[in-house]
Amino acid sequence: MPRPKVVGHQNGPLARTIRFPEGLRGKIAADADRCGRSFEGHVIAILRRHYGEDVDIAPAPSEILGLAAASLAGVSEREIGRLTRRLRESESE
Numbered sequence: 001m002p003r004p005k006v007v008g009h010q011n012g013p014l015a016r017t018i019r020f021p022e023g024l025r026g027k028i029a030a031d032a033d034r035c036g037r038s039f040e041g042h043v044i045a046i047l048r049r050h051y052g053e054d055v056d057i058a059p060a061p062s063e064i065l066g067l068a069a070a071s072l073a074g075v076s077e078r079e080i081g082r083l084t085r086r087l088r089e090s091e092s093e
Contacts, residue, residue, distance in 0.1 A: 018043075 020028065025039075032042030040057055047055040059067075072080055 028042060028046075029039050032039050035042060035045075037045065044055055044057060047053075072083075075083070
């Protein structure tokens with residue numbers, strides 16, 4: 001049987017998609033509900049507890065930009081300028 005490929009350590013986080021079998025997903029979801037966590041939050045908590053490292057699930061860049069754009073919905077151009085002034089000032093320093 002061939003040996004699995006070993007991937008070298010890469011700088012920064014590496015995004016992965018994890019697919020859980022339905023039965024395991026149900027068990028994790030029930031445990032997450034018992035602990036008052038979301039499914040994803042519970043998976044992160046399990047990984048952190050087991051490995052003792054800083055693990056996180058990052059949303060896709062498009063999702064982050066979508067949330068940022070939605071957070072400015074209904075805000076006038078003038079208010080957006082006032083809200084983002086500090087960001088522009090810190091970039092010019």
